[in-house]
Amino acid sequence: MKKKLLLITMVLGHMAVNAQTVKNENLVQYVKPIIGTQRMGHTYPGATVPFGMVQLSPETDTPSYVLNGKYNPDVYKYCAGYQYDDKTIVGFSHTHFSGTGHSDLGDILIMPTTGALQLNPGTADKPLSGYRSAFSHQNEVSEANYYKVKLDDHNITAELTSTTRVGVHQYTFPKADDAHIILDMMAGIYNYPEKNVWTYLRVVNDSTVIGFRQTNGWARTRVLYFAMSFSKAFIAHGFKNYDTKSVYRGFWGKFNANKNFPEIAGKQIKAWFDFKTGEGEKVKIKVALSPVSMDGALANMKAEAPGWDFNQIKEAGQKQWENELHKIVIQSPSVAEKQNFYTAMYHAMINPTIYMDLDGNYKGLDQNVHKADGFTNYTTFSLWDTYRALHPLFNIIDPKRNTDMVNSMLKHYDQSPEHMLPVWSNSGNENWCMSGYHSVAVIADAVIKGNVDFDANKALDACVATARHRDYEGIGEYMDKGYIPDERSGVSVSSTLEYAYDDWAIAQLAKKLNRNDIYEEFIKRSQNYKNVYDPKVGFMRPKLADGTFRKNFDALTTINQGFIEGNSWNYTLFAPQDPKGLIELMGGNKRVVRYLDSLFTMQLPDKFFAETEDITRDGIIGNYVHGNEPSHHVAYLYNWTDKPWKTQERIRMILKKMYGPAPDGLGGNDDTGQMSAWYIFSTIGFYPVAPGSDEYSIGSPAINNAVINLDNGKTFTIVVKNQSDKNVYIQKMTLNGKPLNGLTIKHSDITNGGELVFYMGSSHK
Amino acid sequence: MKKKLLLITMVLGHMAVNAQTVKNENLVQYVKPIIGTQRMGHTYPGATVPFGMVQLSPETDTPSYVLNGKYNPDVYKYCAGYQYDDKTIVGFSHTHFSGTGHSDLGDILIMPTTGALQLNPGTADKPLSGYRSAFSHQNEVSEANYYKVKLDDHNITAELTSTTRVGVHQYTFPKADDAHIILDMMAGIYNYPEKNVWTYLRVVNDSTVIGFRQTNGWARTRVLYFAMSFSKAFIAHGFKNYDTKSVYRGFWGKFNANKNFPEIAGKQIKAWFDFKTGEGEKVKIKVALSPVSMDGALANMKAEAPGWDFNQIKEAGQKQWENELHKIVIQSPSVAEKQNFYTAMYHAMINPTIYMDLDGNYKGLDQNVHKADGFTNYTTFSLWDTYRALHPLFNIIDPKRNTDMVNSMLKHYDQSPEHMLPVWSNSGNENWCMSGYHSVAVIADAVIKGNVDFDANKALDACVATARHRDYEGIGEYMDKGYIPDERSGVSVSSTLEYAYDDWAIAQLAKKLNRNDIYEEFIKRSQNYKNVYDPKVGFMRPKLADGTFRKNFDALTTINQGFIEGNSWNYTLFAPQDPKGLIELMGGNKRVVRYLDSLFTMQLPDKFFAETEDITRDGIIGNYVHGNEPSHHVAYLYNWTDKPWKTQERIRMILKKMYGPAPDGLGGNDDTGQMSAWYIFSTIGFYPVAPGSDEYSIGSPAINNAVINLDNGKTFTIVVKNQSDKNVYIQKMTLNGKPLNGLTIKHSDITNGGELVFYMGSSHK
Structure with missing residues (x-):
């Protein structure tokens, strides 16, 4: 029944379009990335260009792959991070498989928030217990290389687009003295603590962060390097290392390494970046990936997404899709x-x-x-x-x-x-x-x-x-x-x-x-x-x-x-x-x-x-x-x-x-x-x-x-x-x-x- | 008293030498790397060239840095891996600090053995419980860029020398159908399980192994790459991964990954290589290091130690020392x-x-x-x-x-x-x-x-x-x-x-x-x-x-x-x-x-x-x-x-x-x-x-x-x-x-x- 209703909605949405395909017709309009996001399809609704290295998409839950020492069957639904029936979004990560029956990835999860800083994602039934947010499909748009959603709990509109190697976020904030961007390097698809082999983060300046995530997952020995650039300087940042077993976690007390410190390395790392925002202010983030090095990621960003025109990047990607679809x-x-x-x-x-x-x-x-x-x-x-x-x-x-x-x-x-x-x-x-x-x-x-x-x-x-x-x-x-x-x-x-x-x-x-x-x-x-x-x-x-x-x-x-x-x-x-x-x-x-x-x-x-x-x-x-x-x-x-x-x-x-x-x-x-x-x-x-x-x-x-x-x-x-x-x-x-x-x-x-x-x-x- | 006796021994050892230094006198003869290896000196007796990247030296014990969740004070003695009063040798590793009061390193530990394969080092009081061996100072020679010792339990004479980037081992075996080289990637100085972030090993052919060791030690984020070459082909090899928590340890049962498999990756890895040896047969091993890549290590080996002439390498290193000492x-x-x-x-x-x-x-x-x-x-x-x-x-x-x-x-x-x-x-x-x-x-x-x-x-x-x-x-x-x-x-x-x-x-x-x-x-x-x-x-x-x-x-x-x-x-x-x-x-x-x-x-x-x-x-x-x-x-x-x-x-x-x-x-x-x-x-x-x-x-x-x-x-x-x-x-x-x-x-x-x-x-x- 539900399926039928939705079908009608989507068809109505395109009533104005000539049902006969005309030459040079816009074909991107027919792409519904949301298809397959419910139940078994294991597709994702986020942004990607054809065959892109970046697949920037929301996670609606991130259950642990291992629960009480055993396989947790709950993860299966989340092979692509997103399940249509879910009511909350945990954040937006940069890599996803499309349609697989086993999984990995979900790297470099970013979540914009307002209010008191929360580093824990919280649970689906109590979204306010963490940084995640309720959302509704009414406030969601999913197109080829474009995704938009309202994060209800934070009153933030999130938009995503991408180039081949760069994910681009555009977050429209309310007026807030306590706006944050959470960078959760512990999150991931089919993740569990032992999967996080190593994480390195470096704050290069007040609007640039680089690092890598090394995992032992379905890819047994994998390092994903990244570079992250903010359109607006953050006023402060912090790190937290949740690993309790490593002896070498800190800096021997020489620094206050949790506040505005330029680097962190460890197995269980989260970071946050603080902003003050005006009503309707857009904070944009670019995240470039590299399989090779942080320098490679920086170079990829510089070449593919040097500026901050979100719409231009979105449209360039949709143009690529148009060419492929034709x-x-x-x-x-x-x-x-x-x-x-x-x-x-x-x-x-x-x-x-x-x-x-x-x-x-x-x-x-x-x-x-x-x-x-x-x-x-x-x-x-x-x-x-x-x-x-x-x-x-x-x-x-x-x-x-x-x-x-x-x-x-x-x-x-x-x-x-x-x-x-x-x-x-x-x-x-x-x-x-x-x-x-x-x-x-x-x-x-x-x-x-x-x-x-x-x-x-x-x-x-x-x-x-x-x-x-x-x-x-x-x-x-x-x-x-x-x-x-x-x-x-x-x-x-x-x-x-x-x-x-x-x-x-x-x-x-x-x-x-x-x-x-x-x-x-x-x-x-x-x-x-x-x-x-x-x-x-x-x-x-x-x-x-x-x-x-x-x-x-x-x-x-x-x-x-x-x-x-x-x-x-x-x-x-x-x-x-x-x-x-x-x-x-x-x-x-x-x-x-x-x-x-x-x-x-x-x-x-x-x-x-x-x-x-x-x-x-x-x-x-x-x-x-x-x-x-x-x-x-x-x-x-x-x-x-x-x-x-x-x-x-x-x-x-x-x-x-x-x-x-x-x-x-x-x-x-x-x-x-x-x-x-x-x-x-x-x-x-x-x-x-x-x-x-x-x-x-x-x-x-x-x-x-x-x-x-x-x-x-x-x-x-x-x-x-x-x-x-x-x-x-x-x-x-x-x-x-x-x-x-x-x-x-x-x-x-x-x-x-x-x-x-x-x-x-x-x-x- | 003991100290005095030893002093006499060492002086007698050089009675024949003219006490007055002559021009172009061999000065290497006066170098006693053993000085400082007892108690607090924290020096090591092994082989190195001046300022060498490789410091190839025996470990006499490898206590865990962490015991019952706390600092283990026993490690302090082993900052350089070797304590003169010890009676057993665990193996020979390729990196050591000289004289420090805190430590790290001890990478890529190699031990030659005979008899039943043992992958555990055993304990100092029961050396036969593992691959370690009793030794005595009577059968030990320590010079600049040369170390020699008899491994009593295995009836093997071990000799070590090095170039700047390559450690060279020469093991003289007895006749043995069950000779082994153990490669213990879990061993290390100031080591404990969580310090081993990641290990990768690849058997390229029957006499070449490459890999890396990634650690979270005193160097928080460190990867040491290496290439290892054997003078004699091994007849079989094996791996063991001691990590029990990783889900992704093996190869999904597609292979018998423990026997003659070409690669392994994980957090707790040991490997072994089997040989048959004739009486007095020398098996030589070269281990090149690189801070950058396995290819770098291979290139370092090729350039610095292309051949197998142990004495030539030893003498070239001693010549370097001679120049420095002069x-x-x-x-x-x-x-x-x-x-x-x-x-x-x-x-x-x-x-x-x-x-x-x-x-x-x-x-x-x-x-x-x-x-x-x-x-x-x-x-x-x-x-x-x-x-x-x-x-x-x-x-x-x-x-x-x-x-x-x-x-x-x-x-x-x-x-x-x-x-x-x-x-x-x-x-x-x-x-x-x-x-x-x-x-x-x-x-x-x-x-x-x-x-x-x-x-x-x-x-x-x-x-x-x-x-x-x-x-x-x-x-x-x-x-x-x-x-x-x-x-x-x-x-x-x-x-x-x-x-x-x-x-x-x-x-x-x-x-x-x-x-x-x-x-x-x-x-x-x-x-x-x-x-x-x-x-x-x-x-x-x-x-x-x-x-x-x-x-x-x-x-x-x-x-x-x-x-x-x-x-x-x-x-x-x-x-x-x-x-x-x-x-x-x-x-x-x-x-x-x-x-x-x-x-x-x-x-x-x-x-x-x-x-x-x-x-x-x-x-x-x-x-x-x-x-x-x-x-x-x-x-x-x-x-x-x-x-x-x-x-x-x-x-x-x-x-x-x-x-x-x-x-x-x-x-x-x-x-x-x-x-x-x-x-x-x-x-x-x-x-x-x-x-x-x-x-x-x-x-x-x-x-x-x-x-x-x-x-x-x-x-x-x-x-x-x-x-x-x-x-x-x-x-x-x-x-x-x-x-x-x-x-x-x-x-x-x-x-x-x-x-x-x-x-x-x-x-x-």
């Missing part, structure tokens, strides 16, 4: 559709994030400082998610950026002590989250699609070295036996399936580069998915080292069943590299159609929801779990059966059910843009079922027209005739005026420019 | 005298230490990396100690190095958040230990003596800014009232006295530079010593803010009496800038002679020894405390009375009583060479009573001849006729053949070259 211009009579689409575009272009100073310096996986030579270095690679549709999307709309991401991955390989391509790369650290070695799919996909601004042979070597890393999660056993034994790994089946797909991607890359021995090795490995299929039960199933299937098995359950983020019902369909072979393995066309139908329609027992990660009833259709990625290709599998119209039907159903222009409009974690990239592809009518192939599988376009503006200057136009909520079935298609008979288009069809016309109808043929 | 060549019939003297020379040339990579990069006080441009950057400035005689010694024998030290101090000023010259500078950190701002005396002394390879006016500005830093330890009150009120500081009297002296030094510098306003201000301030003298009791005494002296007062006690490391009896004599004025203040010649006589002869109550820091009965003559620095000029004060012969008598007595060529041969902490510098000056016949003046005060030379080889190519020769243990009184002196009638010589007398002849006798004139 890479696909859709026409739709539905404002909601445009909001969904352009918010998906927005969410798809937040991660990976730029990770280097303006001069190219960045901290590598080897803990050394490197200079990016001829490329832009990125981090925040959630590759288990993003190899599927996000990087393929970049291969179409931003190929240069995607090759820079590959270059960053290759540098990760060079610099990682394990000499492996990234699995989940965060701020110059590898956290090995999730399974597979899907970097290889990203690399293969880029090369196959002709986006090769790197040494492809060296990249293949990195792929092969990664895939042959016997010590890593059962690869040795996988190489020896063709599957990972259940004894070796708790996720032996899903990993076997993912390795097999990745191996196929390596084989495609090797073939392209005429490296035949590697092709032979890996094309053989790519068939390993068959080794964990149990024809007796018709499911992928844990296999023991002795070659027999594990007795205890439940295809509906994920945990302890050999899978991760997907049960066997979903994962059994995971052989995107070989749908034909899979169908044959599973008993042929008829059985697989029945299997797919069952998947989308079955009623699940209640315990499923209790036991499955990241899943709510909203994120699931039957037993099909769209909120987790392993099924993202599944609706397209009907294309390999005699019922491709069911793909068209299911895709439209998923688009409708799993996405909406409201805070709870994401049916699961956005996963650094993968959920959004799925939306973008499926909305314009095709999807990369197997990245590493040059083919896209046809779905059912949900817009009337889409123009892809390619960076080679050409355009690829998708015209959809007679499309509506009911007319979801393709009657025929033409490509550049000629009939398109298959269910695929090629990447070159897009990059050569041209026109794909869909003719839709209400019944399938 | 700066003063003495003749003495006494081998013990030569051992005392050249060990003093050795101990005087360990600290300050070089603190930069070979390419000039170093970490500054601002936590940024800087490049030393045109100078060598130093750290380990224990200036309260060393301004007195150590830097004046450098002004004679190593003026270029001293100006580089001044340049380093000026960079410290530039880079320190407080914009102050160093007080006690350690590894790019300021610990503010002890009182005064004696950098100014070092700078003034250098300029006055013509050693000015820096911008003297800028240096004066730094001195003035430091001396006017009102927030620092009572300077504001001192400037307002002419003294620090007792209410403001627990060491108000000694600080007032030291500030007054430092102010005089600033005045001298200002005068030299024709900065008359500054001269006037500071020459006036230099008289402030008079403000804390209470003529009623005849002592310097704590004064209250209201101008009255504090009632509760005990001139024999230090603690809570307004003094630090010296009671009022000693500190009352502290106005080296104005001995004449002080004598007048204290009631004139007769009273001061009586005061001095009392000081040297009085019997102290037992409680004095219990209450006074750093003092044993060995370190004291009457109530004169030579082991602490405030009295170092005191014996020379008779020169300003009508009894200068008493200076001569006392000096010889102090030289004899406080110094000896044995492990307990230092009557107090060597204090990074200050005690040794006092010895060197006094032994050759003069002393810089007031650094910042160009005059030296005459004492009583204890050798027959000394040639100072100046870096301008000239020599200054001190000839002492008829000198003996009894002939301590000067009968007459000539300088360059002309009678010298006063009791001073000028710095230019030395640097111009020439000959000073003393004629000694057994009775004073």
Whole structure:
């Protein structure tokens, strides 16, 4: 009910806008960063530019990651710091993941206050017990690169914007003799006291502060440097070190180190800055980040945000977004559709994030400082998610950026002590989250699609070295036996399936580069998915080292069943590299159609929801779990059966059910843009079922027209005739005026420019 | 008794050597690094080159700095890691202070072992309970840049040597299938768990390890990077992380991260490396340090110690020592005298230490990396100690190095958040230990003596800014009232006295530079010593803010009496800038002679020894405390009375009583060479009573001849006729053949070259 009301509000807000997209139309207006901030989306409403190093956004709570020595399940909601249902804001921090299901960051939390100085954030139920403030969504504006909120308890209006490396705050104060800016270096996302390894702050002068925050979080060894500049000189400042165990906390009593002292270092540090403000006076703060040094942060600030014109910075960032959004211009009579689409575009272009100073310096996986030579270095690679549709999307709309991401991955390989391509790369650290070695799919996909601004042979070597890393999660056993034994790994089946797909991607890359021995090795490995299929039960199933299937098995359950983020019902369909072979393995066309139908329609027992990660009833259709990625290709599998119209039907159903222009409009974690990239592809009518192939599988376009503006200057136009909520079935298609008979288009069809016309109808043929 | 026996042993060891020093004589043979390693000297027996960044030396115990939440007094003995009376060695670490009374460092502890792997050091009483080993002094050799010891429990002979930035280990193993090298990153001097902020280790290949150690110790924010190379490949390695609180310790079970894994990061880390060794097989290890980066450490190793010739490295370092020692060549019939003297020379040339990579990069006080441009950057400035005689010694024998030290101090000023010259500078950190701002005396002394390879006016500005830093330890009150009120500081009297002296030094510098306003201000301030003298009791005494002296007062006690490391009896004599004025203040010649006589002869109550820091009965003559620095000029004060012969008598007595060529041969902490510098000056016949003046005060030379080889190519020769243990009184002196009638010589007398002849006798004139 609540969702519905909000939807109406948002649609009404744009009634005046022509529902048909016009050329050079402002597309930023359709971006609703608030989408996904309620429940599972794990997006954030704050300010960022495309792929920005800074993501400046409010935290509505900062629960400790560890409670009584154990994992605190409350943190999960706060992966991006913000939950729409919360009533208070703790402060504004400068780094956030977008849509992840585990977290880190939340660095350098700033909160403006008035009244008696409070250094404790207080609790959500008693906001007055600390510096946090109540707020309401009525007083909140969230746009691309702009966030505004009224902090009720302090009578302060907060506005945020950013450049790539600088977060900019604008706080409008009431008349106050006791205005403060709190800098809480103890706050953070997924924080707990031991995570704060070290903090250093230096007050350079009455309006400049520099420092760093060193953490042991999801990024195990990470230092974030920053420089902070105030538009108005503070009249006093202070520090507090909450660490009680360090012997060397102070200055031996030589100074009064708590008041107006120029520096502090320690594990648990907070600082405050005092002001007197007139009614309506704006105090602005710029915070520049650097992965390398405080000097780097200062230089980044000087270059990117030398002045104090908040609106100019906001508008420059929105201009960047406008350029990015225009890479696909859709026409739709539905404002909601445009909001969904352009918010998906927005969410798809937040991660990976730029990770280097303006001069190219960045901290590598080897803990050394490197200079990016001829490329832009990125981090925040959630590759288990993003190899599927996000990087393929970049291969179409931003190929240069995607090759820079590959270059960053290759540098990760060079610099990682394990000499492996990234699995989940965060701020110059590898956290090995999730399974597979899907970097290889990203690399293969880029090369196959002709986006090769790197040494492809060296990249293949990195792929092969990664895939042959016997010590890593059962690869040795996988190489020896063709599957990972259940004894070796708790996720032996899903990993076997993912390795097999990745191996196929390596084989495609090797073939392209005429490296035949590697092709032979890996094309053989790519068939390993068959080794964990149990024809007796018709499911992928844990296999023991002795070659027999594990007795205890439940295809509906994920945990302890050999899978991760997907049960066997979903994962059994995971052989995107070989749908034909899979169908044959599973008993042929008829059985697989029945299997797919069952998947989308079955009623699940209640315990499923209790036991499955990241899943709510909203994120699931039957037993099909769209909120987790392993099924993202599944609706397209009907294309390999005699019922491709069911793909068209299911895709439209998923688009409708799993996405909406409201805070709870994401049916699961956005996963650094993968959920959004799925939306973008499926909305314009095709999807990369197997990245590493040059083919896209046809779905059912949900817009009337889409123009892809390619960076080679050409355009690829998708015209959809007679499309509506009911007319979801393709009657025929033409490509550049000629009939398109298959269910695929090629990447070159897009990059050569041209026109794909869909003719839709209400019944399938 | 023990001491005497040892003395005989050491003398016998050199019976074959001609007792008269010959030209080009090997002087390294007289260096006994073992001097001062028993009890209070706090020197170490290990290997270092002059002013080396590496000081590679054994630890005989590593007690925790904190025990049950409180300071553990046991650590004090282990300021330099080694205590002569101990029976076991824990391992060999790469950084040590020489002679300090508080500590830090002890980084990167390495221990070779055989037998079952033990990662715990074990305890001194049960060495077999851990990796430590029993040893005996019979199997120990300690030379300049060479240390050797037999590790009895492991049947391993350990040898150590070094270059400036590289420590080199040579371990001779027995035949062993289970030989190990332990790398204990949890060990350290003045260590406790919270001091280990972060540790990173990376095994680059089977014979190279790199990493860093980040600590919160006496240096609050310090990172020491290193690179470690083995002459023989290890067959396996492992890590252990003893931290139980961090959630992010491992690798999510993807790897077996404890065995042969390439990296580890955490707060409590140990590592081991396994070998098989043949009988007598030597395994060598090089450990290069860097204050900046692991790459810096690798580059330092490559440049300074590219090969594996242990003896060549040892000899090259000893050659460096030979060059340094030859700066003063003495003749003495006494081998013990030569051992005392050249060990003093050795101990005087360990600290300050070089603190930069070979390419000039170093970490500054601002936590940024800087490049030393045109100078060598130093750290380990224990200036309260060393301004007195150590830097004046450098002004004679190593003026270029001293100006580089001044340049380093000026960079410290530039880079320190407080914009102050160093007080006690350690590894790019300021610990503010002890009182005064004696950098100014070092700078003034250098300029006055013509050693000015820096911008003297800028240096004066730094001195003035430091001396006017009102927030620092009572300077504001001192400037307002002419003294620090007792209410403001627990060491108000000694600080007032030291500030007054430092102010005089600033005045001298200002005068030299024709900065008359500054001269006037500071020459006036230099008289402030008079403000804390209470003529009623005849002592310097704590004064209250209201101008009255504090009632509760005990001139024999230090603690809570307004003094630090010296009671009022000693500190009352502290106005080296104005001995004449002080004598007048204290009631004139007769009273001061009586005061001095009392000081040297009085019997102290037992409680004095219990209450006074750093003092044993060995370190004291009457109530004169030579082991602490405030009295170092005191014996020379008779020169300003009508009894200068008493200076001569006392000096010889102090030289004899406080110094000896044995492990307990230092009557107090060597204090990074200050005690040794006092010895060197006094032994050759003069002393810089007031650094910042160009005059030296005459004492009583204890050798027959000394040639100072100046870096301008000239020599200054001190000839002492008829000198003996009894002939301590000067009968007459000539300088360059002309009678010298006063009791001073000028710095230019030395640097111009020439000959000073003393004629000694057994009775004073």
